[in-house]
Amino acid sequence: MSPDPISKASPIVIVGAGVFGLSTAIHLAKRGYTNVKLLDKQPYHDSKYSYDKGYINKIIRAAYGSQVEYQELATDAIASWESWNEEIKSGKTLPPALLGSPPKTDCSSTTRDTIANMTKVGLRETQVVWNNPDDVDRATKQGFGFAVNPFNRKNNFGVLDTQGGFVYADRACCFALHQAKALGVNLILGGMKGTFSNFLGEANSHITGVRTADGVSHCAELMIMACGGWTPTLVPQLDNVCETTAGGVCIFQLPPDSTLWDRFAPENFPTWTYDMRNGESGGLYGFARDSHGAVKIGYRGTKFTNPQTQADGTARSIPITRWTQQSTRQLPLTAARVIKNFVQDFLPELIPCATKTRLCWYTDSFDNNFVLDFVPGVRGLMVATGGSGHGFKFLPTLGAHIVDRIEGNQNPYLHFWDWRSLRSGMKPYNNIMEGVDSERSLHRQGLTKHDSLKELRSSL
Numbered sequence: 001m002s003p004d005p006i007s008k009a010s011p012i013v014i015v016g017a018g019v020f021g022l023s024t025a026i027h028l029a030k031r032g033y034t035n036v037k038l039l040d041k042q043p044y045h046d047s048k049y050s051y052d053k054g055y056i057n058k059i060i061r062a063a064y065g066s067q068v069e070y071q072e073l074a075t076d077a078i079a080s081w082e083s084w085n086e087e088i089k090s091g092k093t094l095p096p097a098l099l100g101s102p103p104k105t106d107c108s109s110t111t112r113d114t115i116a117n118m119t120k121v122g123l124r125e126t127q128v129v130w131n132n133p134d135d136v137d138r139a140t141k142q143g144f145g146f147a148v149n150p151f152n153r154k155n156n157f158g159v160l161d162t163q164g165g166f167v168y169a170d171r172a173c174c175f176a177l178h179q180a181k182a183l184g185v186n187l188i189l190g191g192m193k194g195t196f197s198n199f200l201g202e203a204n205s206h207i208t209g210v211r212t213a214d215g216v217s218h219c220a221e222l223m224i225m226a227c228g229g230w231t232p233t234l235v236p237q238l239d240n241v242c243e244t245t246a247g248g249v250c251i252f253q254l255p256p257d258s259t260l261w262d263r264f265a266p267e268n269f270p271t272w273t274y275d276m277r278n279g280e281s282g283g284l285y286g287f288a289r290d291s292h293g294a295v296k297i298g299y300r301g302t303k304f305t306n307p308q309t310q311a312d313g314t315a316r317s318i319p320i321t322r323w324t325q326q327s328t329r330q331l332p333l334t335a336a337r338v339i340k341n342f343v344q345d346f347l348p349e350l351i352p353c354a355t356k357t358r359l360c361w362y363t364d365s366f367d368n369n370f371v372l373d374f375v376p377g378v379r380g381l382m383v384a385t386g387g388s389g390h391g392f393k394f395l396p397t398l399g400a401h402i403v404d405r406i407e408g409n410q411n412p413y414l415h416f417w418d419w420r421s422l423r424s425g426m427k428p429y430n431n432i433m434e435g436v437d438s439e440r441s442l443h444r445q446g447l448t449k450h451d452s453l454k455e456l457r458s459s460l
């Protein structure tokens with residue numbers, strides 16, 4: 001539904017201080033909106049978005065295969081990340097640098113499209129094809145020689161994106177939260193006071209605010225739901241648009257002062273992705289070790305679900321992690337097997353270091369594009385969601401597009417993020433939305449017996 005005009009002083013409430021909510025809050029405040037409230041159930045001012053509370057580092061890349069628009073958006077976002085980094089270095093603000101070291105290596109079928117599209121915009125030199133001697137020579141001179149073939153394969157490896165790399169997710173979100181606060185956003189974080197309980201007004205026609213779990217009402221002329229994997233259950237109109245899905249992560253803890261410590265240091269080992277669209281033996285990504293010596297490898301090749309029947313009788317997938325009421329640290333055997341096979345083949349030295357596993361939850365849209373729009377038929381309600389596993393890199397810039405949506409401004413990208421729904425006969429981009437009985441649902445998947453890949457070797 002097209003928005004009611006709102007003034008710069010209108011009360012706006014955003015639920016969710018993750019990537020989409022933070023970015024929206026910052027850009028609303030920057031455009032002069034003076035009455036913005038940001039709620040989250042997590043006490044991020046204390047937990048600092050720490051990895052132990054759920055935030056893992058994220059990949060930054062401009063390489064987007066044939067998706068030229070996302071390539072443009074990511075190039076723009078990288079420039080903003082760099083300016084955030086500069087702002088921090090200048091000593092004006094809080095945490096240490098946000099960007100980890102480049103580059104990023106990719107072995108997948110999309111790299112050919114990426115090269116073509118980078119060439120069109122004069123950025124071919126940022127890409128390094130592993131068996132192109134000129135590229136390798138250039139990468140070596142730039143100090144990226146170590147990343148050309150990080151797994152020492154004899155053939156078929158990969159393309160290096162010298163613009164890519166990783167971002168420290170916790171620091172980045174802390175910095176964004178700090179910015180939001182400095183710009184005058186009212187932060188209500190943690191516990192019942194930050195937890196969405198229900199909408200005020202008429203759920204199906206006109207939302208006038210939210211009530212939090214402590215019983216307090218927060219009136220708003222505009223409500224923006226940006227609750228990541230929780231959004232589809234809180235806004236059931238998303239039923240044919242998004243599905244909450246999970247991937248698996250395994251942590252390998254390196255012993256200090258070991259050769260592995262150096263081998264996987266960020267200056268010696270790149271961020272990488274491997275055959276992202278192949279769930280059988282790929283769909284993998286990973287990072288150099290962090291400062292605590294943890295190497296993370298993630299599997300995204302199958303998008304697992306956790307369908308649970310909701311109060312309205314409809315089953316929707318909801319996150320289940322080690323922090324939720326019903327908790328798990330185990331992995332579906334499918335994920336464990338792919339990670340284990342890859343590690344055995346590509347990085348066998350890591351096997352003894354496997355320490356723990358976990359599930360990570362995403363909000364996937366059926367076409368992999370975000371959903372940044374008003375909920376049809378409901379006045380005053382908007383969603384900013386559908387990160388689909390690639391939203392983090394847009395933290396500095398995404399909110400500007402959301403504010404354009406609110407203001408009805410011309411914006412060449414907004415049409416990708418319109419409200420839309422999967423129609424019969426359409427095939428979702430990622431084989432999602434298969435219903436409760438999908439093979440991907442956790443109740444149909446065997447789970448590992450342990451929460452560590454090392455121990456589960458016997459169970460595979």
Ligand SMILES: Cc1cc2nc3c(=O)[nH]c(=O)nc-3n(C[C@H](O)[C@H](O)[C@H](O)COP(=O)(O)OP(=O)(O)OC[C@H]3O[C@@H](n4cnc5c(N)ncnc54)[C@H](O)[C@@H]3O)c2cc1C
Nearest residue numbers: 016018019020041059196227228360387389390391392393
């Ligand atoms: C394991 C993993 C790896 C990823 N890797 C990358 C990557 O390498 N590069 C990249 O660009 N993107 C990556 N992504 C995607 C990126 O992280 C997401 O697109 C992005 O985090 C989505 O942001 P969000 O704001 O929608 O959700 P989130 O960041 O999850 O934020 C949602 C917020 O809503 C809050 N919330 C939920 N329910 C309530 C409630 N009832 N009341 C109050 N608050 C509530 C939550 O506490 C949370 O803070 C990855 C995602 C995952 C899970």
